[in-house]
Amino acid sequence: MALQALKTDINLNNNVYKPKFNSLVKKSFDTIVIGGGLVGSAVACGIARKGLSVAILDGGDRDYRASRGNFGLVWVQGKGADYAPYAKWSGLASKHYSLFEQGLKEATGINVGLSQNGGFDFCLTEEEWDERLVEMAAVSRHTHGEFKYQMLDYVELKQLMPPISDEVVGASYSPHDGHLNPLYLLRGLQNWTQSLGGVYLPETKAISIRALKRGFDISTSNAVYHSEKVVLCGGLDNQRLTRDLDMFIPIHSVRGQLLVSERVAPFLTHPSLQIRQTDEGSLQIGDSHEVVGLNDGTTLDVMAKMARRAVTIFPHLSSVKLNRAWGALRVMTPDGLPVYHHSEQHPGAFALSCHSGVSLAALHAGFIADWIVGEETHPLISDFSGDRFDVPIN
């Protein structure tokens, strides 16, 4: 097939094709995934597992990469309080994770350090606690009780987690939550895809996409590629890419800033939305939200605020050294929910946008890949179609 023709041209020892400029021969694949972040790599991996030829077109080293700024939570609690399908979808992802992670480990030898023994979301005021209670009850209702949670007051929390300070009012807890190393996950997904014959093309920025009678032509910074199907996973660039195929998926960026400390002796047995301890011992502190356009830098005020919150919850961290801080841009839709869209006008063109690249990876490599290759469609997928943003003009 198409892949056979390519084999002479591509160094398939490691499945990296080093593109040359002005290449006149058009390369073709069954499916091309645009974007080598967590969403694109997971989907490509799922497609490669079906034995189809797939290529990932990825950008450069300094592009906006939400996947490299990820906090690493596999999170369920609080998600979908306003939208039942999202609550169900997140719960499903958590359930599928360990099997998916095992597969990744067996295929690539990469250990992403998954731990799913439940997570906390700390409340520093009574109001926060009350709001959280309502939120958790809603998620539980939406999932017909499948989502389990507990609201803990200070005394109950202190027993589970002795180092917390008395400024913490309480926390919500859910046994479905977990965390992992998001960077190793990304590396693992790309490795897995390549080991199954998928092709990874770095520094190959998609410039324009043209729908043909059959398939698509994708012009990139290096060459023109052809595919039967195209999956747009370009993160913030999806707004531009979808326009080429007459889709309308509004996306904006929400900056998150993150702090990472030096390694400390293990003391945090569970992850939380505010702070988690990685398996090699460093602490990640996060959860800031700012709408600042395409500025992925840091600010002193937000960094100081996050540090204040961390030492308010765990006072003994005040002497721990900060190792690194950075900002990254989340890919956000107007309602904050994922978009899984199949174009009606150009069948074979898909657009995927979401900010939960880690939490939902197991489903992206599973049900979403099934849906794209044309196998059974999970009933929840249609609830995330991009049609919900298709507001008629006037």
Add this chain to the structure above:
Amino acid sequence: MSTDLPEPEVKAHYDVVIIGAGAGGISVANTLAEYGVNVVMFDESSRPGGQIYRNLETNASKLTRLLGRDYAAGKKILTTFRNFIDKGLIEYYPKAKVWYLNSDNEIGVSKSGLSYKIRAKKVVIATGCQERPMPISGWHLPGVMSLGAGQILLKSASILPKSTVLAGAGPLLWLLAYQYRRAGVKVEAIVDTAMPSPWWSTSIHLLKALVAGEYLFKGLYLMLNARFSDVPIHRSVTHLKAVGNQQFESVSFKCNGEHYQIRADTLLLHQGVIPGLHIAEAAGCRIQWHGPQQCWVPVVDKWGKSSQNHISIVGDVSGIEGAKSAALSGKTAGLRLARELRKISGVQLGRLSFLSRLSRRRHQAIRPLLNVVFRVPVTYLNPPDEVVVCRCEEVTAGTIRGITKQGCMGPNQAKAFTRCGMGPCQGRMCSSTVEQIMAHELNRSVADIGRYRARPPIKPITLGELASTFSSPES
């Protein structure tokens, strides 16, 4: 929380903030103070002088004599600096770490366990240079140090090693050999890894360098001094390795086809200095690859202005030129800032800066020769697979090569995939090596490969200090 803090002594706004009290930073401060500009200077050390004039104010005259005439020459600007501080014209904070600077001109400085957010109309980066990492097998063993660290021991009158081998390339190797021998340290051998260029390519630069004859004399003097001492000198050395279990025991290498192994207490490694760019990059200043110096330098004009309009970069951090040139670049940049702050006229600027600009060009004339004579061979920039590249996270050259073959497109992706550069040194010890490995593997230039993005904190800070960050209401 910030209301519990004592009133900070550091103010929220300044006209000019100078980072670093070395030859360059002090010259900027002195020049600005002379024309009545309100200036504040933050420096990490407890005394001014930077690396080159470290402890010059306090060292006994015997030690100062031992360190040589160029060291003592710093006395003049240090005295002027002290005078301005005493008159209240320069606000000087020793032991103050500038740990944060972003492209929006927010400055984070930490002092005595508290952190402050300040702003300034102009920022001067004068943070000097760092040694170029020399990744060889065994360089992470205890007992192996950088040559610069070995010189700090001497300047801070600390305990010196009993016996040592000096290995690598660069003028500092010969200077320290001279200083160590005068201080009574047994130098077991000088192991020179520089690959001499053919005489005809050197001679062009040599002619140019004649205008800066004093450097030639000094260099020749130091080399001859070593030559006619009892210290064995090995030149054009390859396969340099530090050997030892747990602790450094001996150094092994090849020279003229013969294999050598020399025992010593310590091994001091050095292969030249490169600008310490972390802070300038964090502030969003553009940088470019400097081929002859084999390092990245910031883009600056002749006045020291960076691509960020409010930031000036002076001294070795703007490109390696040495202490004298640093002082001259500091004076020029200071005059330019005085002009921008309307303290002098344009005509005055031209007149006052003329001599320092001219004199700096004379000092620059020696550089092309040094770049050729002490050029670092590729084998010491792009080490073999088994060598540890990132000492913080113990990542080997082989790992970096491996992921590059799998399609990893640059240092930032490599950092994400291997943790290389994620440790407390913030990539200072591995970035130059990772760039070289990837450039060779992908057959592209280092300029094309690019660098790690500079991440705060620029200097170590605790979460408690960060949490204390005091920002005054108006900022």
